């Protein structure tokens with residue numbers, strides 16, 4: 520029988536980290552040549568892909584509740600003769616739970632781990648033919664990236680993610696990532712440059728290099744060298760990278776922040792805790808002092824560096840004094856933004872079976888105190904930009920007519936009145952107001968300000 524004519528509808532929903540956002544884009548890219556066009560509605564879609572996250576229990580549970588809803592849509596479509604929906608589960612839950620997903624939710628047709636996305640067209644075709652081979656969850660990042668390199672990217676805007684490194688060998692005792700993404704693996708420099716050149720040619724002005732431990736990038740001479748090569752590409756004005764591990768913050772990378780104007784002064788450098796006892800139990804491989812010293816060196820190279828971090832409260836055995844040490848570290852570092860989490864027990868990780876699991880109520884209370892402190896720091900950081908003229912990369916139209924939204928070097932969202940024709944340009948904006956999540960300003964008449972260096 521002949522295939523149904525194009526276009527077929529593809530719905531992809533991403534959970535978890537930016538790596539998943541990148542992977543979702545790439546899945547859409549590999550399916551585009553087969554006639555799949557993305558839709559923002561799961562109902563009526565020919566293929567629904569949930570690109571899942573396993574990091575905390577809540578993240579995993581969200582997937583199963585979403586699958587329940589999608590199953591109803593699939594059944595309604597079949598009943599109304601609106602076609603057969605194929606449901607695929609991708610990402611870290613797929614890797615961690617594998618075929619178990621299909622046992623828990625029989626409407627799922629396909630389970631595909633993070634290193635198998637290049638096989639999607641084939642797997643989907645097979646699923647259509649027979650409901651046989653439905654599980655692809657090996658670790659082979661090289662194959663994945665080699666195969667995906669044949670597929671052009673279609674970036675939608677002036678900023679884009681670019682995966683340069685995957686996986687993790689750090690084995691923090693709370694974390695599932697080493698099990699869901701496998702060991703550390705770096706893409707070859709030339710592949711990354713090729714992808715970046717293609718992005719720049721399509722109007723991308725800012726790339727964010729992605730990796731679970733991006734500063735452990737081991738291609739040729741490391742991340743600083745890679746950033747330097749990327750900065751030479753015409754059109755690529757700004758380079759960011761995330762997420763960095765404190766243990767992998769090499770001196771040449773720190774120095775590069777003082778020398779390379781394309782490297783943006785914003786660094787996500789998760790510390791998790793400020794207590795040495797807890798850091799040791801987490802297997803983080805650094806003390807609170809080592810982290811604070813590192814921050815000092817980074818700010819020595821780049822005094823206006825905005826820092827952000829992840830924090831976990833209520834790790835097993837965390838006492839009030841341990842938590843106080845975290846607050847103290849936060850006071851010393853002064854963050855521009857942060858993500859905070861209550862410790863979540865993940866089956867199979869060493870911390871899950873530790874004694875001294877902390878009460879939920881205590882976690883809630885600590886989370887609230889930590890958030891209050893970090894919120895104040897974020898507001899203060901944003902407010903400190905009032906009166907300054909910042910170079911803003913214009914990204915998209917704003918909510919109101921005549922307004923545009925862009926990003927400051929410090930990753931703050933900035934809205935101001937200007938023509939949409941400025942999208943893709945870096946323009947000087949005088950900051951006049953600041954809230955927790957964004958800045959407001961006016962387009963400056965002054966000649967374009969250079970990126971701060």
Ligand code: SAH
Nearest residue numbers: 693694731762789829830860861862863865
């Ligand atoms: N190095 C990776 C970490 C990914 S996980 C990266 O930075 O992208 C993102 C954050 O989730 C971690 O930094 C940690 O703060 C949090 N996290 C990981 N496992 C967790 C758990 N079991 N409970 C609560 N938070 C967790």
Ligand code: SF4
Nearest residue numbers: 687689690691694696
């Ligand atoms: Fe998880 Fe730690 Fe690896 Fe980050 S460094 S992915 S927190 S094991």
Ligand code: F3S
Nearest residue numbers: 535536572573574611
């Ligand atoms: Fe989640 Fe996997 Fe990313 S567990 S945070 S989607 S690496």
